[in-house]
Amino acid sequence: APIEIKFSHVVAENTPKGKMALKFKELVEERMGDEVSVSVFPNSQLFGDDKVLEAMLLGDVQMAAPSLSKFQKYTPSLQVFDLPFLFNDMAAVDRFQQGETGQELLNSLNKRGLVGLGYLHNGMKQMSANQPLRVPADADGKKFRIMTSDVLQAQFEAVGGVPLKKPFSEVFTLLQTKAIDGAENPWSNIYSKKFHEVQPYITETNHGLLDYMVVTSAEFWNGLDDDLRVEVKKALDEAIAYGNQISQEQDAADRQAIIDSGRSEVIEITPEERQQWVDAMKPVWKQFEDEIGSDLIDAALKSNEG
Amino acid sequence: MAVRNLVTQIEEAILSLLLVSVTLLVFAEVVARFGFNAGIHWAQEATLLLAGWFVLFGASYGVKVGAHIGVDVFVRMLPNKLHRAVTLLAIALCVVYCILFLIGSWEYVMKMKMIGIELEDIPVPKWTASTILIIGFVLLIIRFLQLGWKVFRGEADGFAFADEAEESMHLANELKEAEQKENRS
Amino acid sequence: MTTAMLFIMLFGCMLMGMPIAIALGLSSVTTILLFSNDSLASIALKLFEATSSHYTLLAIPFFILSSAFLSTGGVAKRLINFAVDAIGHVRGGLAMASVMACMLFAAVSGSSPATVAAIGSIVIAGMVRSGYPEAFGAGVIANAGTLGILIPPSIVMLVYSAATEVSASRMFMAGFIPGIMMGLILMIAIYIAARIMKLPAQPFPGFGALARSGLIALGGLMLIIIVLGSIYGGVASPTEAASVAAIYAYLIAVMGYRDIGPLKGVAWRKDGEGMAGMVLRNTGMMLLAFPKSVTHPEVRKVFVDASKVSMMLLFIIANAMLFAHVLTTERIPHQIAEVIVDWGLPAWGFLIVVNILLLIAGNFMEPSAILLIMAPILFPIATQLGIDPIHLGIIMVVNMEIGMLTPPVGLNLFVTAGITGRDMIWVIKACAPWLCLLLFFLILITYIPQISLFLPEYIDKLHGY
Ligand code: NA
Numbered sequence: 018a019p020i021e022i023k024f025s026h027v028v029a030e031n032t033p034k035g036k037m038a039l040k041f042k043e044l045v046e047e048r049m050g051d052e053v054s055v056s057v058f059p060n061s062q063l064f065g066d067d068k069v070l071e072a073m074l075l076g077d078v079q080m081a082a083p084s085l086s087k088f089q090k091y092t093p094s095l096q097v098f099d100l101p102f103l104f105n106d107m108a109a110v111d112r113f114q115q116g117e118t119g120q121e122l123l124n125s126l127n128k129r130g131l132v133g134l135g136y137l138h139n140g141m142k143q144m145s146a147n148q149p150l151r152v153p154a155d156a157d158g159k160k161f162r163i164m165t166s167d168v169l170q171a172q173f174e175a176v177g178g179v180p181l182k183k184p185f186s187e188v189f190t191l192l193q194t195k196a197i198d199g200a201e202n203p204w205s206n207i208y209s210k211k212f213h214e215v216q217p218y219i220t221e222t223n224h225g226l227l228d229y230m231v232v233t234s235a236e237f238w239n240g241l242d243d244d245l246r247v248e249v250k251k252a253l254d255e256a257i258a259y260g261n262q263i264s265q266e267q268d269a270a271d272r273q274a275i276i277d278s279g280r281s282e283v284i285e286i287t288p289e290e291r292q293q294w295v296d297a298m299k300p301v302w303k304q305f306e307d308e309i310g311s312d313l314i315d316a317a318l319k320s321n322e323g
Numbered sequence: 324m325a326v327r328n329l330v331t332q333i334e335e336a337i338l339s340l341l342l343v344s345v346t347l348l349v350f351a352e353v354v355a356r357f358g359f360n361a362g363i364h365w366a367q368e369a370t371l372l373l374a375g376w377f378v379l380f381g382a383s384y385g386v387k388v389g390a391h392i393g394v395d396v397f398v399r400m401l402p403n404k405l406h407r408a409v410t411l412l413a414i415a416l417c418v419v420y421c422i423l424f425l426i427g428s429w430e431y432v433m434k435m436k437m438i439g440i441e442l443e444d445i446p447v448p449k450w451t452a453s454t455i456l457i458i459g460f461v462l463l464i465i466r467f468l469q470l471g472w473k474v475f476r477g478e479a480d481g482f483a484f485a486d487e488a489e490e491s492m493h494l495a496n497e498l499k500e501a502e503q504k505e506n507r508s
Numbered sequence: 509m510t511t512a513m514l515f516i517m518l519f520g521c522m523l524m525g526m527p528i529a530i531a532l533g534l535s536s537v538t539t540i541l542l543f544s545n546d547s548l549a550s551i552a553l554k555l556f557e558a559t560s561s562h563y564t565l566l567a568i569p570f571f572i573l574s575s576a577f578l579s580t581g582g583v584a585k586r587l588i589n590f591a592v593d594a595i596g597h598v599r600g601g602l603a604m605a606s607v608m609a610c611m612l613f614a615a616v617s618g619s620s621p622a623t624v625a626a627i628g629s630i631v632i633a634g635m636v637r638s639g640y641p642e643a644f645g646a647g648v649i650a651n652a653g654t655l656g657i658l659i660p661p662s663i664v665m666l667v668y669s670a671a672t673e674v675s676a677s678r679m680f681m682a683g684f685i686p687g688i689m690m691g692l693i694l695m696i697a698i699y700i701a702a703r704i705m706k707l708p709a710q711p712f713p714g715f716g717a718l719a720r721s722g723l724i725a726l727g728g729l730m731l732i733i734i735v736l737g738s739i740y741g742g743v744a745s746p747t748e749a750a751s752v753a754a755i756y757a758y759l760i761a762v763m764g765y766r767d768i769g770p771l772k773g774v775a776w777r778k779d780g781e782g783m784a785g786m787v788l789r790n791t792g793m794m795l796l797a798f799p800k801s802v803t804h805p806e807v808r809k810v811f812v813d814a815s816k817v818s819m820m821l822l823f824i825i826a827n828a829m830l831f832a833h834v835l836t837t838e839r840i841p842h843q844i845a846e847v848i849v850d851w852g853l854p855a856w857g858f859l860i861v862v863n864i865l866l867l868i869a870g871n872f873m874e875p876s877a878i879l880l881i882m883a884p885i886l887f888p889i890a891t892q893l894g895i896d897p898i899h900l901g902i903i904m905v906v907n908m909e910i911g912m913l914t915p916p917v918g919l920n921l922f923v924t925a926g927i928t929g930r931d932m933i934w935v936i937k938a939c940a941p942w943l944c945l946l947l948f949f950l951i952l953i954t955y956i957p958q959i960s961l962f963l964p965e966y967i968d969k970l971h972g973y
């Protein structure tokens with residue numbers, strides 16, 4: 018019987034991540050269908066992002082693509098991607114991820130039994146709120162929903178905001194009822210979860226990154242035949258490139274769709290205003306420098322120079 | 324008898340404590356956010372884990388006091404001997420269920436212990452949180468074996484499922500008693 | 509093959525009288541082990557995930573706790589007094605007031621049999637004393653009692669939300685109008701019957717008395733205001749609102765009404781006590797009552813009772829999630845849906861099948877268990893046929909209501925038999941005419957989706973969709 022790869026993710030099949038997974042299935046089965054079969058389980062059908070890595074270590078899921086923040090407890094170094102205002106744009110992110118340091122980071126999970134296979138884009142995060150946010154002072158005292166991440170918590174505390182951890186499933190209601198004032202999300206999440214309908218102002222800050230890492234378990238990966246592993250990796254790289262392409266298009270399309278909907282005002286900030294945000298949030302880098310490693314932060318910064 | 328009472332009291336105290344702390348934690352989050360514009364950053368993780376402990380710890384207590392629900396109209400139609408035999412088989416299958424989960428839980432917890440990561444927001448090794456799986460299923464096996472022994476001895480005739488209708492009747496009885504008291508005074 | 513295995517195991521285990529939770533879990537585990545290569549460890553992980561990572565599910569224990577505090581005879585009495593003062597003076601007023609009391613109690617308790625027991629044991633006797641036939645009173649109450657699961661908050665609706673990931677707050681909103689409508693239908697039927705049967709009216713107690721009893725009843729009714737108010741007023745999510753409701757219920761039962769706990773029977777104001785003295789005495793006592801209530805046997809009993817029911821439901825739900833997991837990975841609902849679409853069954857035909865299926869199931873099983881088994885199967889099919897998930901949910905809940913009134917297993921029938929001391933045949937006959945009304949109501953609900961959807965959609969519109 019062929020080797021089965023169960024690819025488990027938590028989003029719908031028509032999202033960039035969902036399409037990437039299906040593309041991977043298509044490529045693998047076209048090229049090595051006799052040896053490997055891929056089943057894709059969307060919408061948390063198998064496991065949610067909190068438990069999928071554990072299931073992977075148990076050998077019941079072979080691939081998943083959780084967001085980079087989910088690895089916080091597996092390795093501190095990946096927190097580098099959560100640092101605010103580290104990357105100027107997605108091009109810089111790409112340069113870093115594809116560069117030497119970025120590729121080395123894929124191995125940072127090895128001692129926990131996981132292998133990073135590649136980075137999948139979602140996009141840069143924007144800040145939304147029920148009041149316009151132009152300068153850091155506007156965020157003072159406001160409640161922001163964050164994903165579980167120490168860096169993100171520190172980031173909002175740096176501007177006097179109140180970071181709140183709430184399950185993604187509750188976020189819409191809490192924003193709608195104004196129990197929580199704001200959130201940070203890439204355009205695609207804002208649009209697909211309809212947050213723009215309950216958040217009248219979205220500030221285009223591009224302050225942070227929400228990307229995914231495609232991972233597998235070391236046990237499974239090293240157990241593959243050398244030739245097969247190369248082939249699978251090649252198919253995955255192509256699928257990721259395809260996914261990243263879609264993701265980039267989606268990001269721009271969703272941004273435009275939000276503007277067109279007229280439900281939310283998209284605020285573009287001036288370079289001076291942006292600098293204020295940078296100044297306010299940059300101390301967070303120092304705070305996590307020991308955990309993450311200053312050479313890693315420097316390497317990331319370098320990628321901005323193109 | 325005294326020991327049995329003590330065990331019941333401890334079980335009930337733990338269950339109530341877990342339920343109350345989950346309720347208070349969520350309530351505290353609302354108060355903190357609405358009243359003090361603050362968050363409790365470990366509350367979400369703690370709430371969810373306590374809820375997991377509540378359910379997995381409570382399942383065995385539920386077997387003991389007959390709090391689970393099921394369909395027993397059909398087995399009750401069987402002649403007495405057959406009824407008991409079927410019930411014993413059902414209990415045996417329940418034990419099989421528990422053993423399967425116990426094996427799985429053990430493997431899972433050991434794996435988590437080997438990986439050795441911490442919980443997200445609470446500085447405690449992650450595997451300790453999932454030990455309730457093992458505790459819960461061991462307790463559940465004990466309770467099913469006890470029940471099986473009772474059925475075998477003829478001291479019990481089934482799972483003694485909770486009956487919402489019967490429980491609601493306490494409300495009616497309470498009201499009747501109150502009325503009688505009023506009439507007498 | 510897999511499908512057959514799964515369902516044969518499930519029904520076999522259930523027929524043998526196994527706890528439903530374990531029947532669901534065992535049939536799922538066996539199927540997984542036989543037909544896939546998942547390890548036992550990952551199944552255990554799945555169960556752990558099901559018990560400890562669903563925040564929205566926590567609303568269930570919270571509402572059960574608040575209902576345990578407020579489903580007491582004292583609260584029932586206060587609601588009845590208010591209802592009788594409000595509409596007792598109409599012809600057939602006592603029966604109509606009983607329906608209203610059932611609706612109000614439904615809004616705090618969430619349990620149908622508890623509603624019948626609490627309201628019925630007081631009002632049926634009262635109706636007989638005022639010259640109503642006993643069967644009339646029993647039939648009305650057994651029916652009105654079913655509203656406990658339709659008028660929000662409702663545990664059964666939360667279970668449906670858990671099984672389908674439909675928003676709990678929208679389900680609550682959707683149950684509101686149907687619940688009130690069913691109450692009104694019953695009242696109109698009573699009024700007509702009262703005219704024909706020349707049933708009596710009560711004297712009107714005056715607006716002062718009405719305001720007084722209303723104010724007293726408000727202590728309990730605040731619960732539903734708190735729940736819906738905090739969800740829509742921007743304080744809390746449904747889960748958080750439920751925790752607020754549980755805390756409120758404790759406060760009102762132990763500190764306010766003083767029906768249970770260390771302050772039981774202590775008067776708010778003693779004869780000849782001054783205002784300042786009263787405030788001081790009550791404050792002191794209430795502060796002391798907090799630590800005292802921790803060890804008070806009555807309060808502890810409420811916690812234990814609520815724990816039992818919550819744990820039982822959450823354990824079923826966790827195992828039902830394993831079951832649903834097998835269903836989805838094996839694409840079973842998808843296959844059934846294809847068959848149904850192949851038959852060319854239209855949405856209305858499908859809904860007939862759903863109603864019949866649920867009415868049969870309602871004869872043997874608990875509402876929550878039925879929902880957990882049926883919802884994951886019916887939901888994807890309904891979606892494919894263009895039926896709104898919220899509408900489907902309300903249809904299922906109304907079916908569950910009817911199931912409580914049909915033999916052989918009908919919780920409300922049992923309770924009614926208990927409080928009247930009559931046999932089942934008598935109770936079934938007494939309920940039959942009113943059951944017809946409920947069936948008529950089911951048809952309305954099934955084929956006029958707007959009854960269920962109007963309010964949630966209207967609220968969406970208010971928020972600007
Ligand atoms: Na209710």
Ligand code: NA
Pocket residue numbers: 870871872910911912913914915916917918919
């Ligand atoms: Na029935």
